[in-house]
Amino acid sequence: MTITPIVPAPRDLDAEQQRDIERFEAAVAQYLAGEIDEDVFRVMRLNNGIYGQRQGGINQMVRIKFPAGPATPEQLEMIAHLAETYSRGWAHITTRHNIQMHYVQLDKVPEVMRKVGSVGLTTREACGDTVRNVMACHLAGACPYEKLDVTPWAEAAFEHFVRNPIGQRLPRKFKINFSGCETDCGQAMFNDAGVVASVRRREDGTLEHGFRVFVAGGLGANPHPALLLEEFTTREDLLPTLEAILRVFEQTGNRDNKLRARMKWVIDTLGWDEVQRRVLKLRSTLPASSSWPGGIPAIVAKAGDEPAGRTDSGEITPVGQGVSVQLLSSDPFQRWEATSVIRGAANGTVSAVAYAALGDITSDQFRALAAIQRELGADVRLTNRQNLVFRGLSESQVRPLYDRLEQIGMARPGAELARDVVSCPGADTCNIAVTQSRGLGKAIGDLLEEEGLAEVGGIRINISGCTNSCGQHHASDIGFFGAERRAHGQSAPGYQMLLGGYVGQESIHFGDKALRLPAKAAPEAAVRVVRRFAAEREAGETFRSWLDRSGGAKGVAADLKDLDHFPTPDEAPHFFIDYDETGPFSAEVGDSECAV
Structure with missing residues (x-):
């Protein structure tokens, strides 16, 4: 699918936003000239949504807020333009309705901020000791x-x-x-x-x-x-x-x-x-x-804030963590429809999820999404599982939406399925991450696909590169957070596995610790748990219910003990190299700037 690049026509910034950017631009110039202390500049930088990267220098992450989650075609097109002009050609949806771009050079940040503001968005207070995105x-x-x-x-x-x-x-x-x-x-x-x-x-x-x-x-x-x-x-x-x-x-x-x-x-x-x-x-x-x-x-x-209400007839799609999902057809469209389409609102409209693996979307995909949104007249919102949802659709638009999403690789059945892994950016860019959580997320997804388990429903997998839970590992059925391990006198990447996290019905249960694992054994551990859950659960049973009757986190972990083993560096040197790295693992972290 070829989409002609569109750069939205700029509109005037409001006076407050213009002042923010002018002040920040002046501070950048002073900082680069050595006239402002690092600690003073850091506070101003963070309060304006600009986060330092572990690569140091003038590499910056720019975090753009989407309050409540709505996104317009013009905003998606602007993200596409910014990602390919100032970043790496793709951007990342966070678990808090932000979109992040990395490797933006500090002296270019004010220019980026103006373009962000020209489509009605802001980076203001996306980071720092502030009220974050609502x-x-x-x-x-x-x-x-x-x-x-x-x-x-x-x-x-x-x-x-x-x-x-x-x-x-x-x-x-x-x-x-x-x-x-x-x-x-x-x-x-x-x-x-x-x-x-x-x-x-x-x-x-x-x-x-x-x-x-x-x-x-x-x-x-x-x-x-x-x-x-x-x-x-x-x-x-x-x-x-x-x-x-x-x-x-x-x-x-x-x-x-x-x-x-x-x-x-x-x-x-x-x-x-x-x-x-x-x-x-x-x-x-x-x-x-x-x-x-x-x-x-x-x-x-x-x-107005009137609720959508329920339809008087027809099936109402269950929502929330732990919903029972069944894929009963071999037809790709019907499989996507079974997991990604939500019905039941009184006005008869439907919603459908566009799946973005690990929350990453390329510039071409952003442009395509904007074109689809215009064509269908849909409301688009970011989700806290790093996807997008098209809303306000008629039944006749569901199949065209699928066809268009299929052309750009975003129509896989993902919502509430095992393959919809959530991850923070990890040590790819974050100052305080210990491990490459995104690499683990891809490895888990790939192994689930190989084992035919990617479409097991009603199970969420979340990963953080450290204990800070930017990947929300505490609140997922299967959670991992990165940690340094020592084996055979060497440092190695590892993870703590948690099981049974759940949020819903005005309650929350944080995941219970199961066991520690080498990073390279974590995908197999996740796959074994998913396989056992799929084989043993009763009809409509939630992961938490299955876990409780299976001996809890420790009971399930007992069958994974063999995976908590480091071979020697000579036997398996890759155990001492993190995902997406080429050299020996080193748990180097910088000063916390509070990632998500």
């Missing part, structure tokens, strides 16, 4: 299960907090996620502030739509489940509640120890009852603030 479920506004369309609420939260003075120098990063129902496809349960749409019955019998707000969730080396702030938060009180949580964090977060600075550590220090009391007390005082965010935000009033 996320929403990728089916928000199109899901038959939702209580509210949380899209405009997430966008309102983004608009309220970006450049907000209280969020510029926080003790640490602060993340906000929205889900439209308790299924929690938006993963509210492991964020600093997680919002789940809800409904309650008033005394007069009528229904009131609002939210349940969860506080202080987090992954990383010490994962914490989010805690419910109150039984019900009204629509008018939502933004004041989020601001009150942020203000308590800004006032009480640990500024002396970055390792204990997230909101979850505030709970450890003050106790949940005290944090809860402070948040609710502070919320009650916010009407006196000059920037009080109460009431229904203008963006919500304009767009």
